[in-house]
Amino acid sequence: MKQGAAIGTAEIHTAGVYPSKRELIFKRLRRDKWLYILLTPGLLYFLLFKYVPMWGILLAFKDFQPFLGFMKSEWVGLEHFRTFFQNPDFFMLLRNTLVLSLLNLVFFFPAPIILALLLNEIRLSFYKRTIQTLIYVPHFISMVIVASISYVFLTTQGGAVNEFLYTVTGSKIDFLADPDWFRPLIILQTIWKECGWGTIIFLAALAGVDVEQYEAAVMDGASRWRQIWHITLPAIRSTIVILLILRMGTILDNGFEQIYLMMNALNREVAEVFDTYVYALGITQGAFSYSTAVGLFKSVIGVVLVLGTNWLAKKFGESGLY
Amino acid sequence: MVKKQYRSTGEVAFDIFNYIILGIIGIVAILPFLFVVAGSFATEAEITKRAVFLIPTTISFDAYKFIFSTDTIVRSIGVSLYVTVIGTIVNLFFTVTMAYPMAKRYLMGRNTILNLVIFTMLFGGGMIPTYLVIRDLQLLDTLNALILPGAISAFNLIIVKNFFQELPVEMEEAARIDGCSELGLLWKIVLPLSKPVLATFTLFYAVGHWNNFFSALLYINDPSKWPLQVMLRQIVMLSQAAAGDLSSMDPNFVQPPEQSIKMAVIVVGTLPIMCVYPFLQKHFAKGVMLGSVKG
Numbered sequence: 001m002k003q004g005a006a007i008g009t010a011e012i013h014t015a016g017v018y019p020s021k022r023e024l025i026f027k028r029l030r031r032d033k034w035l036y037i038l039l040t041p042g043l044l045y046f047l048l049f050k051y052v053p054m055w056g057i058l059l060a061f062k063d064f065q066p067f068l069g070f071m072k073s074e075w076v077g078l079e080h081f082r083t084f085f086q087n088p089d090f091f092m093l094l095r096n097t098l099v100l101s102l103l104n105l106v107f108f109f110p111a112p113i114i115l116a117l118l119l120n121e122i123r124l125s126f127y128k129r130t131i132q133t134l135i136y137v138p139h140f141i142s143m144v145i146v147a148s149i150s151y152v153f154l155t156t157q158g159g160a161v162n163e164f165l166y167t168v169t170g171s172k173i174d175f176l177a178d179p180d181w182f183r184p185l186i187i188l189q190t191i192w193k194e195c196g197w198g199t200i201i202f203l204a205a206l207a208g209v210d211v212e213q214y215e216a217a218v219m220d221g222a223s224r225w226r227q228i229w230h231i232t233l234p235a236i237r238s239t240i241v242i243l244l245i246l247r248m249g250t251i252l253d254n255g256f257e258q259i260y261l262m263m264n265a266l267n268r269e270v271a272e273v274f275d276t277y278v279y280a281l282g283i284t285q286g287a288f289s290y291s292t293a294v295g296l297f298k299s300v301i302g303v304v305l306v307l308g309t310n311w312l313a314k315k316f317g318e319s320g321l322y
Numbered sequence: 323m324v325k326k327q328y329r330s331t332g333e334v335a336f337d338i339f340n341y342i343i344l345g346i347i348g349i350v351a352i353l354p355f356l357f358v359v360a361g362s363f364a365t366e367a368e369i370t371k372r373a374v375f376l377i378p379t380t381i382s383f384d385a386y387k388f389i390f391s392t393d394t395i396v397r398s399i400g401v402s403l404y405v406t407v408i409g410t411i412v413n414l415f416f417t418v419t420m421a422y423p424m425a426k427r428y429l430m431g432r433n434t435i436l437n438l439v440i441f442t443m444l445f446g447g448g449m450i451p452t453y454l455v456i457r458d459l460q461l462l463d464t465l466n467a468l469i470l471p472g473a474i475s476a477f478n479l480i481i482v483k484n485f486f487q488e489l490p491v492e493m494e495e496a497a498r499i500d501g502c503s504e505l506g507l508l509w510k511i512v513l514p515l516s517k518p519v520l521a522t523f524t525l526f527y528a529v530g531h532w533n534n535f536f537s538a539l540l541y542i543n544d545p546s547k548w549p550l551q552v553m554l555r556q557i558v559m560l561s562q563a564a565a566g567d568l569s570s571m572d573p574n575f576v577q578p579p580e581q582s583i584k585m586a587v588i589v590v591g592t593l594p595i596m597c598v599y600p601f602l603q604k605h606f607a608k609g610v611m612l613g614s615v616k617g
Contacts, residue, residue, distance in 0.1 A: 122341065135347060291449075
């Protein structure tokens with residue numbers, strides 16, 4: 001790799017005299033012109049679809065009037081943020097978002113780790129591979145399918161689960177409309193869809209553990225549990241920490257699709273989160289400035305959380321993300 | 323792992339328990355889908371008789387005949403297929419053309435570009451500003467709105483870049499001495515060497531397009547341009563669209579039960595994934611691991 005760099009600069013100095021800086025830049029541009037041409041579509045993509053929208057964030061500080069356009073709309077400073085924080089919806093959104101994230105952290109986050117540990121103890125490689133093939137499947141199925149399957153099974157109008165409940169208990173439960181069932185359903189769906197997939201990274205980390213450590217532990221008379229506790233878990237600690245950091249950054253992202261699909265008028269009180277709120281107000285009701293402010297509030301907290309967790313992880317002696 | 327001299331009863335018990343529990347987990351992962359497939363072949367009589375079953379006593383294709391009796395489903399499958407095929411080609415073109423120059427350490431401005439890309443992974447304009455850009459580009463209600471805004475995944479781009487960077491430089495140098503151009507180098511040397519990675523990302527991108535619901539929800543209002551995922555929601559969850567048209571059917575045709583129609587639509591929405599899954603499976607673990615390589 002270093003050779004490549006050396007050759008790159010050597011070619012430029014062939015003239016023997018050192019050219020001026022501008023000449024050097026020009027020469028390099030000309031020499032690598034094909035590389036820059038190749039780079040153009042990608043750069044245009046990032047500018048147009050990633051950086052232009054960032055410029056659009058200014059909307060959050062303006063009172064956007066469609067007929068005036070973006071530039072001429074009046075500046076209102078932090079007014080939209082003030083309105084948002086004073087709105088009782090703010091606390092509902094914050095609560096729903098945090099509760100869902102917390103439940104995910106407590107119930108979903110450890111699930112792939114436990115599953116990977118169990119899989120790791122399987123010695124029949126045929127059996128292990130079969131199970132892996134099966135548990136990866138749900139990851140590739142769309143959220144719409146997952147929600148649809150939940151609907152056809154849980155509906156009170158002929159849904160299999162309710163028909164079964166009816167024959168056993170004589171009553172039905174409206175899982176889809178009952179606010180008490182919303183959170184468990186979301187968590188169960190997430191576990192079913194992503195838990196198996198989540199094991200991949202931990203299994204890879206486990207595959208890197210030195211076998212001699214287990215042999216030594218057996219010599220010392222360590223039981224299976226002790227081996228897991230003292231060798232296996234410490235070996236995957238840094239992977240766990242990195243994934244935890246990544247998760248912290250998305251703590252305010254609860255997966256728009258899933259919540260949007262499972263939300264209805266009856267469970268809105270526990271279902272509505274920042275993303276669905278931004279969609280409802282911005283796209284369907286056209287309150288562009290206000291919903292941009294809500295979205296920006298969410299993004300900023302998200303970035304602070306990633307950087308904060310990363311910093312904390314480094315304090316505790318882990319390598320962190322960057 | 324380790325060969326043991328002897329195994330205590332506790333360990334044997336743990337192993338038995340472990341094999342059984344994982345077997346159950348494996349079955350649970352695909353069970354809901356098996357129920358749906360079974361239900362899609364069911365008749366009214368069967369559904370009223372038994373709520374849940376895996377093997378229907380009478381197999382009826384009426385639900386499928388019904389949902390394909392109009393072009394509602396067929397058209398949305400067409401939209402999804404178009405977006406998946408064209409979208410994946412666009413993804414690969416944009417990702418490869420950008421990753422290749424970025425893999426050259428001597429390229430001027432490379433670090434700046436890399437930082438600009440990484441920044442978009444941390445922070446973005448958000449839903450509304452992005453929507454307004456799409457609107458101003460006149461992309462609303464066009465299938466391009468399902469393709470262009472996601473042309474590159476920053477994460478995939480960096481992985482492909484890292485992969486290109488690790489390829490042996492000697493081959494490129496040899497080809498260059500033989501008079502190979504930069505584009506020839508990419509086409510004849512780098513891409514053939516990167517087949518496994520490209521296969522992984524082709525599949526990931528394609529599955530992403532087929533499963534995409536969010537973009538269509540945001541950018542497509544015209545029902546004739548809805549991809550299958552949106553149509554699925556209309557039929558299964560909202561019961562707002564008719565999956566088929568009874569008047570176009572044989573007069574003796576009895577409308578299949580609503581549940582089996584819905585299940586048949588679900589099966590149709592999942593079938594392509596099930597068809598590519600065996601191919602996917604060969605590659606994806608590798609793909610995920612590539613993703614965890616730092617740098």
